[in-house]
Amino acid sequence: MSPPVLQVEGLAVRLRGEGGVAEILDDVSLSVPRGGTLGVVGESGCGKSTLLRAILGILPRGAETPRGAILFEGRDILSDRAESARGRIGFVPQDPYLSLNPVFRAGDQILEIMRRHARGSRRDHRDRLVELFRAVQLPDPVAALRKYPHQFSGGQRQRLLIAAALACDPALVVADEPTTALDVTTQREILALLRGLVTERGLSLLFVTHDLGVLASVCTEVAVLYAGRVAEAGPTRAVLDAPRHPYTRMLLACHPDRATDLAGIPGTVPAATAQPTGCRFHPRCPIVHSGCAVEAPPMVSLGEGRAVACPWHEAALA
């Protein structure tokens, strides 16, 4: 088996801010296999965006030097702020309306990225971009080069941005909730496109989302984040069908497709400046034990690639 494209090991990120030191991520480990799709799910404030920024080397200024390691194709990219991986990691942003400069032609904006990071002449770049526009199914790819962002619809802009992410022939594509700003019908088309690109081009994909339905349709593997730690990880189908961590179980019970009663999860996600001791879910957990507040639970392997950070994962929820 070839080594994973991306491997995050024991990553911890702390940000210094007005409210004190915020522990955004703590001991996060995950990996994206070559040609594989890993979904990272979690609610707002769980550290999804910080994880992406650490991988892309764009942590904010207030960040302390992170601990742990991020290995991209076997090399550590945490220490050099992903400098050595420029152009090798493509990024699909969340909001297609905010991510393109309205006063420049869409084609020119993407060609500028290629001039910095991709080999070849301008003519090669242009030909390659037209081919990519065709691959992401933009209507009339040659004319699209000359259009301005406002001349595209929301779904078409997201296709443009996917083409931009692929422009430098990356080994890994990182997508940050790429469909939240879109209608369901458009979302479905974009998800189908991403799935197609993964199979046809052998892309490796790290997909961040809060929508479990979207996760189920794109990713084969999943890592569930809660308050900056991985609560549960494993094959998506297994985790969604039989969640083990109390948080995952309660989160899935909130999904309108599953919910018997709209219960929600009592309490709120803790502030990053005041993380609880021990297991970070313990103040909200229905099966909390006395030891939970003392020591952070280690990941317990369940076999078949699954792991859960809860020693009481076999207990029934009260």
Next chain:
Amino acid sequence: MPEILGASGLVVELGARRGLLRRRAGVRAVDGVDLSIDEGETFGIVGESGCGKTTLARALLGLQRESAGEIRLEGRTVSGLDPRAARRVREAVQYVHQDPGAALDPWWRVGATLAEGLAIHGITDRAEQRARIAETLAAVGLDAAMAERYPHELSGGQQRRIGLARILLLRPKVVILDEPTAGLDLSVQAAVLRLLRDLRARFGLTYVFISHDLSVVRRVCDRVAVMYLGRVVEHGSAATLFAEPRHPYTRALIAAAPHLDGRESGPSLPGDPPSLRAIPPGCRFHPRCAAATEACARREPVLEDAGPAHAVDCLRWRELAPEIPGRDAA
């Protein structure tokens, strides 16, 4: 249950201008909508962005003047008035903003915002204002001390609750909820939906629930209307609509919603809705419809009954009906 809020032949034109020499035509964001919402029910309105959901809500509310048609509230005709008068006769209808954070003044304490609504509706006594605010905050599950906070100190879920408290203070009968769960986390969404259900029972409210999240609509709505380009293309009870969708557009919408089990159902819907400035002739949906025939481009369909309390706006629904796989198509 009797009808509390209804509309017939409602048309709302946006952007029309009358110049010195000629009149510039606007676009018809709502084009001939008939609705009848019963007392105490949750009535869902779904559709893609730009289909006229919000414009319809604004017209029902009285913020947007209708160009034609009639709006009824508790059996009285309340349409044909200028916006100021329209709001007065429609005090019983209130609206919860899509983004409650943006609807709160960042420089005002939440309590001041809440008191302003009361003052506008003639309750100026400070003690009574405070008592009502405390009572309503408790009803939406917030502490009375919350009134001293500023909007940025509240979480997304708390802001929704304040948005609800703000209109509950005015003792409405009909509440229009515009995307009440957009942008909320799953666990918070469940809590907000539960709160909405409890408040409906406690205050005897009727909800108009505008959303594009079909899993949520299926879960909370009694009846649902599907809109496409300013028209209602199908309406019926939520159970019927999701089990036996008749209009090709409804089927495509239901099929597009992602499911936890990751299965794909039905054909996908390519492209975007056309612009309101260039509404296709005949059936508005025919350029995107997989089942469109030549007749669809020429003849405009009308809403036909497809069963008890179920109507569909498609020329070919009878022929297409048997193609529906199984009962649980969603």
